[in-house]
Amino acid sequence: MRGHCLKLLTRKYSSYPLNTSISRPKTIADLYAKYNAQQPITMVTAYDFVTANWAQAAECDVILVGDSLATCALGYESTNQIGLEEFRYHVQAVCRSPGPAFVMVDMPFGSFESSIQQGVETAIAFMKGSPRVGAVKIEVGSASSAFQEQDYSLKLAAELCSRGIPVMGHVGLTPQRAHSLSGFKVQGSKSAEDAAAIYHTAQQLQNVGCFSVLLECVPHKVSSYITEKLSVPTIGIGAGLGVSGQVLVQSDVLGMAPHTVPKLARKYGDLHSQSVGLIRQYANDVTARTFPDNSKNGFKIKDVVWAEFLERVSCSNAK
Structure with missing residues (x-):
């Protein structure tokens, strides 16, 4: 019987139903179990149903719907350009x-900066949008940053945590604040004051209730100490x-784009070249008329139906 059910799910058309049985999602307690056992937590970004399926099948602990999708999947020049509704999609x-x-x-740029209330409403909308959303991530400036963004971001993190919304604080290189940081640079490598600021900000995030802290482009000695x-x-x-644990952008891991990946990443494949080659092979088959193959890719019509069809159209053509 089970084999019969699986046979029914075999793909026959371009659109078909999937088996939507869903296993129990991991919780923060599951992540802490790995943390307490000193087992590395695996985390990767995803942009859509397909890339999320890949991450799920690879058994990653955490999927981050990162605003990196703006530049890695949607063609924007900056992650700050993506709108909230487009991101929620x-x-x-x-x-x-x-x-x-x-x-x-x-929490994409522009979705929380106007006010604490705006930030709370954005986070609530994410959590209400799907029961699968387990937490939000907020970029937080360090104490020595030029415009002191951390005061507001920490207040927002505290407000969200007090409302029972799990928060991961993001410190070090915060791409949404790249202009105030004078570009995409390693943070805390040239100034002890800056390194200490990252450490103290991470401490503050823990103190206000954040269940985890993300460290981006921070010297490994500083990260280990924190x-x-x-x-x-x-x-x-x-x-x-x-x-x-570690997080990487999925397009970097798979080599989805032709350019080289950042130093902080590792390219495990070359999906771009492979995909271009496969699509070119398809285009060549179409040009050579070797695809589609009627015996393999086509659909038959009964002889009696075909004969009736010819009779009908011949009669209509004669009128």
Whole structure:
């Protein structure tokens, strides 16, 4: 019987139903179980249903719907350009992917800066949008940053945590604040004051209730020190081995784009070249008329139906 059911799910057309049985999603408790066992937490971004399916099938612990999708999947020049509604569309697509991964969502630029109330409403909308969303991530400036953004961001993080909304704080290189940081640069590598500011900001995020802290482009010695001093998991990207887990952008991992990946990433494949080659092969088959193959890709018509069709059209043509 089970084999018969699986046979019914065999793809026959371009659109077909999927088996939507969903396993229990991981929770923060599951992530802490790995953290307490000193097992690295695996985290990767996803942009849509397909990339989320890949991450789920690869058994990653956490899927981050990051605002990096703006530049990596949608063609924007900056992550700051994506609007909230457009971003929420992709969040919904990722959440439709079945699997146990814990889903976390970025707070995109412009969705929380106007006021604490705006930030709370944005976070609530994400959490209400799908039961699969388990937390939000907020970029937070360090104490020595030029415009002191951290005061507002920390207040927002505290407000969200007090309302029971899980928050991951993001420190170090914060792409949404790249202009105030004078570009995409390693943070805390040239000034002890800056390194200490990152450490203190991470401490403050823990103190206001954040369940985890992401460290981006921070020297590995500083990241290791922060991880040792905190009692919440740290996730690193360009932060070395001494953190509780790692996150990478999926397009970098798979080599979806022709350009080289940043130093902080590792390219595990060349999906761009492979995809171009396969599509070119398809186009060549169409040009050579070797695709489609009527015997394999076509659909038959009964002889009696075909004969009746010819009779009908011949009669109509004669009128």
